[in-house]
Amino acid sequence: MAQTSSITIRRLDGRLKKELRIRAAKHGRSMEDEVRTILRAAADIEQADAAAAIQRIAEPGGDVEPEAPPRRRAKELTVRPTRVLLIIGGGIAAYKSLDLIRRLQDGGMRVRAILTDAAQHFVTPLAAGALCGERAHTDLFDPQSEFDVGHIRLARDADLVVVAPATADLIARMAGGHADDLAAAALLATDRPILIAPAMNPRMWAAKATQRNLAQLVADGVRIVGPNSGAMAERGEAGIGRMAEPVEIVAAVAAMTHGAGPLAGKRVLVTSGPTSEPIDPVRVIANRSSGKQGHAIAAAAAAAGADVVLVSGPVNLPDPPSLSVVRVETAQQMLAAVEKALPVDVAIFAAAVADWRPRRVSESKIKKQPGGAPVLDLVENPDILSTIAHRSSDRPRLVIGFAAETDRVVANAKAKLAKKGCDWILANDVSPGTGIMGGDTNTVHLVTASGVESWPPQSKDDVARALVERIAAALEEAKQ
Numbered sequence: 001m002a003q004t005s006s007i008t009i010r011r012l013d014g015r016l017k018k019e020l021r022i023r024a025a026k027h028g029r030s031m032e033d034e035v036r037t038i039l040r041a042a043a044d045i046e047q048a049d050a051a052a053a054i055q056r057i058a059e060p061g062g063d064v065e066p067e068a069p070p071r072r073r074a075k076e077l078t079v080r081p082t083r084v085l086l087i088i089g090g091g092i093a094a095y096k097s098l099d100l101i102r103r104l105q106d107g108g109m110r111v112r113a114i115l116t117d118a119a120q121h122f123v124t125p126l127a128a129g130a131l132c133g134e135r136a137h138t139d140l141f142d143p144q145s146e147f148d149v150g151h152i153r154l155a156r157d158a159d160l161v162v163v164a165p166a167t168a169d170l171i172a173r174m175a176g177g178h179a180d181d182l183a184a185a186a187l188l189a190t191d192r193p194i195l196i197a198p199a200m201n202p203r204m205w206a207a208k209a210t211q212r213n214l215a216q217l218v219a220d221g222v223r224i225v226g227p228n229s230g231a232m233a234e235r236g237e238a239g240i241g242r243m244a245e246p247v248e249i250v251a252a253v254a255a256m257t258h259g260a261g262p263l264a265g266k267r268v269l270v271t272s273g274p275t276s277e278p279i280d281p282v283r284v285i286a287n288r289s290s291g292k293q294g295h296a297i298a299a300a301a302a303a304a305g306a307d308v309v310l311v312s313g314p315v316n317l318p319d320p321p322s323l324s325v326v327r328v329e330t331a332q333q334m335l336a337a338v339e340k341a342l343p344v345d346v347a348i349f350a351a352a353v354a355d356w357r358p359r360r361v362s363e364s365k366i367k368k369q370p371g372g373a374p375v376l377d378l379v380e381n382p383d384i385l386s387t388i389a390h391r392s393s394d395r396p397r398l399v400i401g402f403a404a405e406t407d408r409v410v411a412n413a414k415a416k417l418a419k420k421g422c423d424w425i426l427a428n429d430v431s432p433g434t435g436i437m438g439g440d441t442n443t444v445h446l447v448t449a450s451g452v453e454s455w456p457p458q459s460k461d462d463v464a465r466a467l468v469e470r471i472a473a474a475l476e477e478a479k480q
């Protein structure tokens, strides 16, 4: 470490060396000890690199006290953020936050906005709400909001909280643990990672109080992006204090996300929806699968950090965020797309693949014939689940099938597990009375070699999350 310190000192330019000497003298340390303290603080708070930390701390007025050891490391994301709570503070840069909403959405995130009272002098809740697709929140004592969302739920129903612009005042209130408005209360109530994008006049930024508050926030695990240096909104003013550009804030969110989640580094394949087997140019053999369960599983796997390929038959659903979608029509196309996606760690076959297809597809529309209805000559489609489960090369570590049954659900699923050679089967009763086909809820039984687990009725999203948790646990167990 002593060697690292002296190398770092040798590389510093004259101004920084002088700042360091003054700083070391002030704290009664040698220059090496001072660098060591700064490096330790920089490593702990995971700021970019030690030299940058020294540079920042040595900025005039930027005398962040390093000897107070960080009490908490920056909070890590455990899932890829798909729900962002954006808190807009009262600064000129608030107008850029409207662009930020769009850019976060482009990255597949759902954004909810809180505007402080001061922010509403710069942008309107109407504009923020219109962009978010739901009303923006402004008032801690709003009875409607407290009834349906509430400040605690606003804080908790997010994967990440972004404060942009973070005003000097809001930074001070965060550092002091205030909860005197909706923004401050949500920030105090959240246990999610927080990213702030400060924006203020350079003198406000350099003020000892602001730097003290920032040091406190860094010690509390808050991440900071920017501010940048440049011209201020006030004529003739320039310096450090411009809010980071929306693209930089999105990049900071992405950097926080990298490698997050229990399935980070894993590649997961999911099939979803029905297949559609053509009879002639206008008629098909289809089924009632909506794709809701398969799509929910793909989204949950992506949210858990997996690199997901979703092979989907024709569905009326939007593509889930942050994954690749391959669209197919027929079972043969689905098998080809699945094989192309290999190798994967986990394959989940939730698509309702047609068992049969017409042997020949008529090139022109089949006309009504006086002799009566035509007879459809069917051939069997490839069994995608069994084909992949029986592969000798590139077999996924975990192959999971679905069994859509209308009677003897568990018994049929057990038989299917043995016959198809897969590792797990999720069996569900798709009889018309259950409302499962096309509905939003599901009741499944997880059938594995070690037994049957019946899960309670729950939303398809919850089934997806529970399945992803089980998969992550199984992969972790297999490692040990």
Ligand SMILES: Cc1cc2nc3c(=O)[nH]c(=O)nc-3n(C[C@H](O)[C@H](O)[C@H](O)COP(=O)(O)O)c2cc1C
Pocket: 088, 089, 090, 091, 092, 093, 116, 117, 118, 119, 166, 167, 168, 169, 170, 171, 199, 200, 201, 204
């Ligand atoms: C025109 C104008 C621009 C302002 N710009 C900023 C700014 O960029 N950054 C800042 O910290 N405060 C700025 N302020 C002061 C804040 O609006 C004020 O401190 C307010 O109390 C912040 O409230 P909030 O943190 O709840 O949003 C500005 C005030 C005015 C009148």
